[in-house]
Amino acid sequence: MSEIAVVTDRSDWQSGFEQRILTAYRAAGCSEPLARALLERALKGVEEWTVATDGTGWIAVGVTADNGTSVGRIHDLTVPDGRAWAEQWCADQGARQVEVRLVGGPGQFADYPVRGQNRMRLAAEQPGLPPGLAVRRLTEQEYPAWYAGETAAYVADIVRAGALTPEQARQKSDRDFERYLPQGYLTPGHAFYAMEAGGEVIGTGWVNHGFLPGVTFGFSLEVHPEHRGKGYGRAAMAVGEWATRQGGDEAMMFNVFGGNEVAMRLYDATGFAVLDEYRSIDLP
Template identity: 35%
Template sequence: MELREATPEEFAAWEGDWIARLGANTGPVDNRKRAARAPVYTLEAVGEAVGTMALALLPIRGGEGHELILSDVHITPAVRRRGHGRAALEAAVRWGRENGARSLNVGYAGGDEATEALFGGMKLIAQHMDIDLGERRELPAEITVEPLRGEAYDVWHVHSVTEYARITAEAGFGTYEEAYRSSVEQFAELLPQGTDTPGHSLEQLIVDGEQVSSIWVRHGYEPGTSFVFDVESSEKHRGKGYGRAAMWHGENISKAAGDGRLMLNVHGHNTVAINLYVKLGYRVVRRYRGIDLTA
């Protein structure tokens, strides 16, 4: 399998098809801008064009070197089931190593059996999950809810920046030092006004005057969709259902903000959280997998 840069005509044909396929899974987001950032290559087998692949070599945020992002691989329907998908993935790995990438990362829609068969052997880094918001959830009577402000916000911020860096590094995104720098940058970008940043809810659940869990939600992340950036139970109160209560509260405040869907990201190694979200009715929207190209 060989890669060559797509002609303008090939790019235009791929772009329209990809936007339609991606939009069917992500909803009404501006996928045209996303497509414009992805260099596209035509896949050729024995001189015959058999599909397209979108590859982008990008600097690793907060770290050194580059990562190769495989945004899309699409085999022409008439020549499928001939091993071209597997050959295309092998070509992408080879291209990444030749161009100095430290890793190859791919994202794809959940529920697609053919795509899962192609990428399922790669390490699961993270997945997006979502739920349609229904009736208001009633929290246990002993729980009260307060905004994260003052000292409570400061303690939460220090802990969350550090914890996100740890989880990110454990998921395979560089060293802890790289992940920490990236975490600091991302929190600063997302919360420039701290707890008063418009469109964000940062709240804590209290029992007997003590914080038992907290949640951070961005409303209008996509049209009609809120996004959970962080949810956590206090260490001494884990296993008591307060994480579930925090998620229920996140659903309530998202619906009150006018959104009809709540989405979240969970790292692949966090099986406890994944199992909780499945029990709560969340479904996989998109999976992200990766390969270490330095090994």
């Protein structure tokens, strides 16, 4: 293998990288506006990335501070057996973790644990609510208790995924909820639901319409623990599709944390394909 060297002229790499990302998102069923919006997110901070080549492929890496930890990020890797170089570069910059965002399969990173996945599918054109299930808007009086439960569940999901310590997870939760719900219950574009069966609230939902072009993001479609195992998980997914069309969007997207095998199996069964995923390891 030729020696890997950092390059200063990145034009050839970037044009190829952008085309590969767009092709992968199109293959995953994304519309052209959505594929380009996802590409824009993938290119965030690209000016600060380091790009290297061995003449046969490319490596793009960077380091950022994340929750008080220096995290290396492998943004692109097409050099055969180039992972060791990328990991060593991150370690040399002081990184204690290495993360990779993958579109189109794990490739050289199959042994990295999955920390999170974005899943997506087109909603049915005229989705109906499941028989026996009623959906209503969550009331403003119910919101504080819902919020407390959601933040606690979010912290638990992050810790179970192995991505952060409990204290780091709490800090991330505070930042994320403040960012996504700056006006709380009245934040524009967000809708909160209660799902009822037999006159009893069996779960709740939180969606963000127009999160990306044509996409409603399901931040949470939660069935309460005492009502799980009764088929309501699939019903909650149907509610998500219904809410997507109610908000004028055509596709529903979710995030699932690594380690949540129950949710992953449910998403597989209900046709939510992996759009992209995050994997990471700790460095020695």
